[in-house]
Amino acid sequence: MARDISPVCKKCRREGEKLFLKGQKCLTEKCPLSKRGGKKSSFYSRRMSTYSLQLKEKQKVKLVYGILEAQFKKFFKQAAKKGNTAIELIILLERRLDNVVYRLQWATSRKQARQIVRHGHISVNGKKVDIPSFIVKSGDSIEFIDKESAYFKAIKDDIRKDNVVSWMQLEDNTKAQILRIPSEEDIKDFPYNTQMIVELYSK
Numbered sequence: 001m002a003r004d005i006s007p008v009c010k011k012c013r014r015e016g017e018k019l020f021l022k023g024q025k026c027l028t029e030k031c032p033l034s035k036r037g038g039k040k041s042s043f044y045s046r047r048m049s050t051y052s053l054q055l056k057e058k059q060k061v062k063l064v065y066g067i068l069e070a071q072f073k074k075f076f077k078q079a080a081k082k083g084n085t086a087i088e089l090i091i092l093l094e095r096r097l098d099n100v101v102y103r104l105q106w107a108t109s110r111k112q113a114r115q116i117v118r119h120g121h122i123s124v125n126g127k128k129v130d131i132p133s134f135i136v137k138s139g140d141s142i143e144f145i146d147k148e149s150a151y152f153k154a155i156k157d158d159i160r161k162d163n164v165v166s167w168m169q170l171e172d173n174t175k176a177q178i179l180r181i182p183s184e185e186d187i188k189d190f191p192y193n194t195q196m197i198v199e200l201y202s203k
Contacts, residue, residue: 051200054196057194060192066111067093076197076201086195090194097122097134098116101142104168113132117130122143123143136178138179141176141178142168142177144173159173167182
């Protein structure tokens, strides 16, 4: 499967804002944008057309979830069949297994979460799943398989149940339950304008 392996910090600099693609580094002074005082890219400082703004929003969402154009279009088409496309698109992206692993704090970034899934460390309903784009359903049980690994021992004490999104429940540090499908209320704080993406694809 094709994947983008270009430096992630350059992506944030290009977009002119933090996309939090590199876990904890994004929260420290080591982040290039922190060093620049949060200064936005000069590319986006000039006046932009409506099309450019729409394209920028799509690019940011793709970067945040780490997916390429073909897969993003697939998710968009699925969302368009469900109702409010702008909302359903985010809900589908949030239900990706790699995003679920990230939301459960088993990884510090979605990129790391994808690697954890691909390496076969996650099971869904008792069966190992190594497909990051796998869509979880209400009632699914998610488990970190290798509980005795050095990696998990290093992170388990940093996992906090109260930091998990409301549509999932962390039963213990190694197992979680999908309580329900995310709702519009759950994604109200999503920082990007997916309605502009809908308008872009409607052209």
